[in-house]
Amino acid sequence: MLTKRIIPCLDVDAGRVVKGIEFVNLRDAGDPVVLAKFYDGESADELCFLDITASSDSRETVFEMIAQVASQVFIPFAVGGGVRSVADAKKILAAGADKIAINSAAVANPNLISEIAEAIGSQNLILAIDSKKVGEEFAVFTHGGRRNSGLGVVEWARRGEKMGAGEILLTSMDADGTKNGFDIPLTRAVSEALKIPVIASGGAGRAEHFLEVFQKTSADAALAASIFHFKETSIVAIKNFLAENQIPVRITA
Numbered sequence: 001m002l003t004k005r006i007i008p009c010l011d012v013d014a015g016r017v018v019k020g021i022e023f024v025n026l027r028d029a030g031d032p033v034v035l036a037k038f039y040d041g042e043s044a045d046e047l048c049f050l051d052i053t054a055s056s057d058s059r060e061t062v063f064e065m066i067a068q069v070a071s072q073v074f075i076p077f078a079v080g081g082g083v084r085s086v087a088d089a090k091k092i093l094a095a096g097a098d099k100i101a102i103n104s105a106a107v108a109n110p111n112l113i114s115e116i117a118e119a120i121g122s123q124n125l126i127l128a129i130d131s132k133k134v135g136e137e138f139a140v141f142t143h144g145g146r147r148n149s150g151l152g153v154v155e156w157a158r159r160g161e162k163m164g165a166g167e168i169l170l171t172s173m174d175a176d177g178t179k180n181g182f183d184i185p186l187t188r189a190v191s192e193a194l195k196i197p198v199i200a201s202g203g204a205g206r207a208e209h210f211l212e213v214f215q216k217t218s219a220d221a222a223l224a225a226s227i228f229h230f231k232e233t234s235i236v237a238i239k240n241f242l243a244e245n246q247i248p249v250r251i252t253a
Contacts, residue, residue, distance in 0.1 A: 005221035051081030070096025117164025127165035172202035179205025191218035
């Protein structure tokens with residue numbers, strides 16, 4: 001049986017890790033290189049680095065910082081934010097990342113998904129989707145959650161899978177930073193519609209929330225930020241709780 005993954009996320013802005021609520025009111029959470037090294041030793045299964053203002057500010061991802069983080073970690077390391085071309089993806093991998101996450105640029109040019117998948121392999125490509133409920137529908141937002149694309153989340157996720165994305169990073173903007181739990185209806189809808197892995201993101205506040213998302217949806221992984229950054233709990237504590245409740249996880253000695 002495949003183990004469920006626990007992934008800490010580094011949302012980076014101006015060289016610092018930040019965390020907000022529903023993508024706004026950001027506060028400083030530390031140095032990305034220091035945090036990356038810490039999580040590498042804390043039983044994290046992977047690490048996600050998102051340059052959250054690269055797309056909205058129309059600038060490149062911070063390649064030097066990626067290299068610094070990569071030098072400190074031995075677990076798989078995914079990078080997103082500001083990826084607009086195959087060249088960008090290759091440059092990020094060359095800097096030391098293991099996976100690429102694309103979001104806004106893929107919505108603007110869906111062919112980019114297949115182009116990058118063909119260039120670096122589907123297993124190294126994550127389609128990140130930021131979702132916000134508009135009326136009764138889950139809508140795809142881009143540019144750091146600032147623009148409604150008009151796309152439906154499940155429809156877009158299916159299209160991304162078909163075009164070569166190897167994984168979906170699904171973030172609920174409504175739940176983000178609230179610590180009230182993952183968005184179960186959203187995560188269930190997307191994870192049950194796809195064959196590729198889905199990472200649930202947004203809303204984690206305690207161990208029970210991780211248990212709930214794994215019991216009630218087909219998510220393969222769960223991502224969190226503030227509860228780990230501000231030492232409200234630990235990855236080891238989350239994994240021990242999950243194991244006690246018969247959720248398969250990787251626990252290192």
